[in-house]
Amino acid sequence: MCINLGTGTLDDARYLVEYVNGEKGTYWSDLRARYGNEQPYKVRYWGLGNEIDGPWEMGQKSAEDYSKFAKEAAKLMKWTDKNISLIAAGPSAFNWSDGDWLKWNRTVLYELYNQIDYISIHNYWTLSDDYNVIMGQRALEVEQKITIPAAMIKEVRTRYEMAKPIYLVMDEWAPYSRDFLGSLAVAQHFNSFIRHADVVKMANYTMLTSILSFDREKGFYKSPTFYIFKLFSNNCRGVSLDVFVDCEKFKATDFYKDIPYLDVTSSYSKDTKTMVINVVNRHKDNAISTEIISSSGDFAGKAAASELSIADYKAPLTYDKKDQYVPVVKEVAVKGNSMTYSFPAHSFTQIIVKTVN
Numbered sequence: 001m002c003i004n005l006g007t008g009t010l011d012d013a014r015y016l017v018e019y020v021n022g023e024k025g026t027y028w029s030d031l032r033a034r035y036g037n038e039q040p041y042k043v044r045y046w047g048l049g050n051e052i053d054g055p056w057e058m059g060q061k062s063a064e065d066y067s068k069f070a071k072e073a074a075k076l077m078k079w080t081d082k083n084i085s086l087i088a089a090g091p092s093a094f095n096w097s098d099g100d101w102l103k104w105n106r107t108v109l110y111e112l113y114n115q116i117d118y119i120s121i122h123n124y125w126t127l128s129d130d131y132n133v134i135m136g137q138r139a140l141e142v143e144q145k146i147t148i149p150a151a152m153i154k155e156v157r158t159r160y161e162m163a164k165p166i167y168l169v170m171d172e173w174a175p176y177s178r179d180f181l182g183s184l185a186v187a188q189h190f191n192s193f194i195r196h197a198d199v200v201k202m203a204n205y206t207m208l209t210s211i212l213s214f215d216r217e218k219g220f221y222k223s224p225t226f227y228i229f230k231l232f233s234n235n236c237r238g239v240s241l242d243v244f245v246d247c248e249k250f251k252a253t254d255f256y257k258d259i260p261y262l263d264v265t266s267s268y269s270k271d272t273k274t275m276v277i278n279v280v281n282r283h284k285d286n287a288i289s290t291e292i293i294s295s296s297g298d299f300a301g302k303a304a305a306s307e308l309s310i311a312d313y314k315a316p317l318t319y320d321k322k323d324q325y326v327p328v329v330k331e332v333a334v335k336g337n338s339m340t341y342s343f344p345a346h347s348f349t350q351i352i353v354k355t356v357n
Contacts, residue, residue, distance in 0.1 A: 003077070005049030005069055005089070006059025014076040017046070021081045045202070046084050047120065047171070048073060048112075051092035053104055063104045067111035074115035087118040087169050090149065105149050109156045109166070118169045118201065119153070121145050125175035125185040130252070134181055135282040135346070136259040137252035142192045146170075150199045167201040174207040180313040180346070182210075183224035187263075187280050187348040190232045194265040194278070197240040215319035223317050224308050224325045224348075231306055231327070231350045235276050238269035247288060261288060262343065268355075273300070277351040281343040289342040294355070299339065303332035303353035309344040 001020065003013045015028050021040045022029030029040070048070040052061045061069065066089065074086050088108050091101035108119060123145050125138045146168060153166045170193070175185035193200050205211075213223040245264050251257040263280040281288055306327040317325070332339050332351060343349050 001043050001045070002047035002050050003073065004059075005052055005061075005066065005073060006057050008059075010069075010073055010076055013073040014080045017077045017080040017084065021084065042083075044083070044085055045087060045118075046077060047087045047089065048116070049089045050120075051122070052089050053100070054092040063107035064111075067108055070108075071112055071115055074112065078115070085117040086115060087120050087171070088112050088116045090120040090122065092122060102148070105152050106155075109152055110159075113156050113160060113162065113166065116166060117164075118167050119149060120169045120171045121149060122172040123170060123189070124173070125177070125182075125189070127176055131284050132250060132252040132259075133256075134177075135184065135284075136250060137256040138185065139188045139192075139263060139282070140252075140256050140259060142189060146192060146196045146200060150196065153199070168196075168199050169202040169204075170200060171202065171204045172206045173203060174205055174210070178210065178213075179316060180224055180310040183228055183308070184280055184282075184313075184346065184348055186225050187228050187232075187278070190228070190236075191263050191265040191278055191280065194236060194240050194267060195243075213317050213319075218319040221319045221322040222325060223322075224310070227306075227308060227325065227327050228348060232278070235274075235350065235352060236267045236278070238267050238271070238274075241266040241268050241275075247290070250282075262290065273355050273357070275299075275353050275355055277353075279343050279349045279351070281345060281347050281349075283345050285345050287342050287344050289340065292339050292341060292351070294337040297355055297357035298337045299334040300354040300356050301334070303334055303339055303351050305330045305332050305341060305349055305351045307344065307347060307349045309347035313346050 003016055018026055019028040019032050020043050023040060024030060024033055051057060052066045054060060070088060077084060091104040123142055128134050149168055173189055175182040193203050211226045211229055212220045214220050243264050243266050245260050245262055247260050247262045249258045249260050261281060261283045263282060266275060266277045268275050306329050308327050332341055334353060
């Protein structure tokens with residue numbers, strides 16, 4: 001839940017926590033019981049406002065004013081329920097273009113480090129006529145939005161010798177594109193979350209209806225984004241593995257350059273002895289054949305690759321083409337600790353393989 005730190009008051013914040021999570025015997029918890037919910041909802045995660053830096057917000061605040069208000073709200077909320085986790089509002093999307101987001105994050109972290117458990121980040125994968133900007137620069141922007149706040153958290157924790165961690169929540173993210181490049185953007189978001197699983201602990205997709213696409217006359221159908229969500233959410237369990245990628249690179253701008261064509265993450269489930277390898281080939285035109293090597297033991301049996309690739313990546317997704325969006329499943333031969341696979345141009349592939357150890 002998110003409290004109102006724009007036009008709301010400190011009492012609004014604590015009373016909402018009391019209404020939602022309070023045991024019987026107080027005014028607001030008893031009101032909840034009279035409305036039909038005797039037991040507390042026990043909501044754990046609470047946002048201290050949302051995009052308060054945004055000029056579209058009623059009650060827009062500077063980083064300093066927001067931090068003062070949020071600190072007092074946080075104290076009252078945790079006094080009301082000591083078990084809740086608090087998420088500070090990070091910068092909204094408009095602030096990323098002028099550098100103010102750096103000041104916002106640092107101010108909020110230094111002022112609220114004692115109260116918060118998380119700080120939020122937002123990312124919307126915006127469009128461009130330049131393919132390399134969409135598939136390269138936008139991917140690096142996601143990485144920046146994770147790695148730079150993560151470094152700021154480390155700075156603050158070092159300054160105050162904090163034992164308590166502070167994590168990141170990307171509580172708004174989505175691509176704007178409704179073609180296959182939009183689906184590949186979703187896959188690259190997931191890769192960033194897995195790559196930085198040590199610090200990104202929650203991510204909330206804001207365009208849920210884009211997963212199952214809709215035709216006004218023919219109804220819902222499963223888009224490529226649906227299958228990417230399914231593959232990641234069902235299979236990427238356990239721990240995030242460190243991945244070394246050696247491949248050709250490309251340039252989007254003079255600043256966003258040396259971008260690997262292959263965006264790769266991997267996870268491992270100790271319980272099932274299963275490794276999952278997620279690969280986005282960002283090359284517009286060329287397939288890339290790659291040797292995949294495990295440095296910690298041999299593979300067992302054959303691997304299975306689920307491949308999503310659409311020749312016309314700019315074509316709108318349609319109901320009539322829904323059968324083309326189903327992943328193609330292929331067997332992949334393994335030999336000891338290695339296998340070879342050719343990843344199609346502008347594609348997503350997930351390889352699942354058992355391990356000996």
